[in-house]
Amino acid sequence: MMVRLPIFGKALLPLLMVATVACDATPPPVGMERGAELFETCAPCHGDAGVGKVDIAAPAIAGLPQWYVEDQLRGFQNEYRGDHADDLPGLRMRPMAVSLNREGDVESVAQYVASLEPVYPQSTLYGNAGAGASSYVVCVACHGEDGLGNKDLHAPPIVQLDDWYLLTQLRNFKSGARGARTDDVWGQTMRVNSLALTDEGMQDVIAYVQTLR
Amino acid sequence: MLELVQASTYAADIDRLILLIGVIVGVWFLLAEGIFFWLIWKFRAKPGEKTQYLDGTEKHIKKWITIPHALVLVCDVFILVGAVSVWYDVKQQLPDADSTIRVIGQQWAWTFQHPGADNELDTGDDIFTVGDLHVEVEKTYHFQLQSRDVLHSFSVPVFRLKQDAIPGRSITGWFTPTRTGEHDVQCSEICGIGHGVMAARIHIEDANTHAAWITRSTAATTP
Numbered sequence: 001m002m003v004r005l006p007i008f009g010k011a012l013l014p015l016l017m018v019a020t021v022a023c024d025a026t027p028p029p030v031g032m033e034r035g036a037e038l039f040e041t042c043a044p045c046h047g048d049a050g051v052g053k054v055d056i057a058a059p060a061i062a063g064l065p066q067w068y069v070e071d072q073l074r075g076f077q078n079e080y081r082g083d084h085a086d087d088l089p090g091l092r093m094r095p096m097a098v099s100l101n102r103e104g105d106v107e108s109v110a111q112y113v114a115s116l117e118p119v120y121p122q123s124t125l126y127g128n129a130g131a132g133a134s135s136y137v138v139c140v141a142c143h144g145e146d147g148l149g150n151k152d153l154h155a156p157p158i159v160q161l162d163d164w165y166l167l168t169q170l171r172n173f174k175s176g177a178r179g180a181r182t183d184d185v186w187g188q189t190m191r192v193n194s195l196a197l198t199d200e201g202m203q204d205v206i207a208y209v210q211t212l213r
Numbered sequence: 214m215l216e217l218v219q220a221s222t223y224a225a226d227i228d229r230l231i232l233l234i235g236v237i238v239g240v241w242f243l244l245a246e247g248i249f250f251w252l253i254w255k256f257r258a259k260p261g262e263k264t265q266y267l268d269g270t271e272k273h274i275k276k277w278i279t280i281p282h283a284l285v286l287v288c289d290v291f292i293l294v295g296a297v298s299v300w301y302d303v304k305q306q307l308p309d310a311d312s313t314i315r316v317i318g319q320q321w322a323w324t325f326q327h328p329g330a331d332n333e334l335d336t337g338d339d340i341f342t343v344g345d346l347h348v349e350v351e352k353t354y355h356f357q358l359q360s361r362d363v364l365h366s367f368s369v370p371v372f373r374l375k376q377d378a379i380p381g382r383s384i385t386g387w388f389t390p391t392r393t394g395e396h397d398v399q400c401s402e403i404c405g406i407g408h409g410v411m412a413a414r415i416h417i418e419d420a421n422t423h424a425a426w427i428t429r430s431t432a433a434t435t436p
Contacts, residue, residue, distance in 0.1 A: 044406050085341045091322035095410035
């Protein structure tokens with residue numbers, strides 16, 4: 001059933017259009033200025049300096065490479081990240097990424113994040129770095145011996161990431177909350193490598209990663 | 214032309230109630246404003262006339278309050294009867310369900326738990342989706358509404374349905390979709406910085422399309 005309201009429609013639509021145009025101020029062009037403006041939306045969770053807030057599972061992002069931030073934002077936008085019922089922090093992040101809907105927004109905010117002073121968050125987990133070293137052999141191919149990552153393989157610099165964040169993501173990969181979608185090409189690769197790890201093994205390998213700083 | 218889709222059995226009742234309230238309040242608004250402006254014009258400043266002080270206790274003056282007051286109370290009775298009737302139908306009674314779904318709000322997404330082919334919730338073939346609710350037209354659904362963090366409100370405008378989600382509680386409600394289509398689901402309770410983009414879609418499907426979706430999704434979905 002359809003209700004038609006011609007009088008309201010004719011009266012309200014021009015007003016709405018005027019209001020929309022009035023509110024639609026032209027944003028700065030693609031680049032740092034626009035990125036700084038967009039980052040105001042990120043700051044409540046990730047902090048003004050991008051150092052993250054563990055209490056709300058918002059990782060440190062300051063100084064991460066622009067290509068990696070862009071990758072992740074596009075993952076959220078294309079719904080192969082943050083699209084699983086058990087990935088609560090991801091569910092929080094996805095709509096924020098989706099709201100970057102102007103052309104160049106993703107690049108701008110990623111450029112701004114990359115420009116922030118990098119941080120190496122404190123360890124919060126306890127693992128056996130010695131045992132983790134042997135597990136890390138598998139990771140070297142993509143993340144490198146120094147854990148600085150590899151842009152060509154879309155492998156992030158894991159030495160810069162929070163240990164609790166790494167553990168959450170490894171668990172997500174293993175459970176299929178991340179990396180299970182066929183369009184998440186690089187996530188699928190990571191998921192395969194997470195399957196053999198026990199929870200203890202994950203903490204061990206993360207402890208080893210912390211020693212690479 | 215604005216078109217307001219009504220896609221649930223009670224959407225038209227709620228629209229009628231809103232119209233009733235709008236007309237009654239609108240008539241009184243126009244009448245009151247008209248009288249105010251008429252009085253301003255009638256008793257405008259005139260040369261040689263002094264302003265009088267009226268304390269409003271004389272009967273012929275007080276009637277300007279008492280008569281409208283009584284008429285407004287009569288109008289309130291009409292609104293109350295309409296509102297209670299709709300409230301009872303939508304919130305107080307629970308028709309038998311053909312199926313039950315679970316709706317979970319969290320900052321800032323809606324997760325939907327659908328029963329699989331067995332039409333039983335909390336069994337192995339349940340289908341979990343984020344941001345997409347699939348229902349069959351002309352079937353009555355019970356929904357169990359939950360929140361994982363803060364207050365949210367499950368709002369389906371085409372159903373004229375809005376129900377708060379409260380952490381720690383499971384709130385049961387119902388709806389019966391009456392037409393196929395794809396429509397918005399919103400959060401209508403401020404729930405944080407991402408509230409404005411906490412959107413989802415409801416897919417109201419015919420029986421064959423819905424059955425096909427269940428078949429297709431059962432294998433692909435993991436809890």
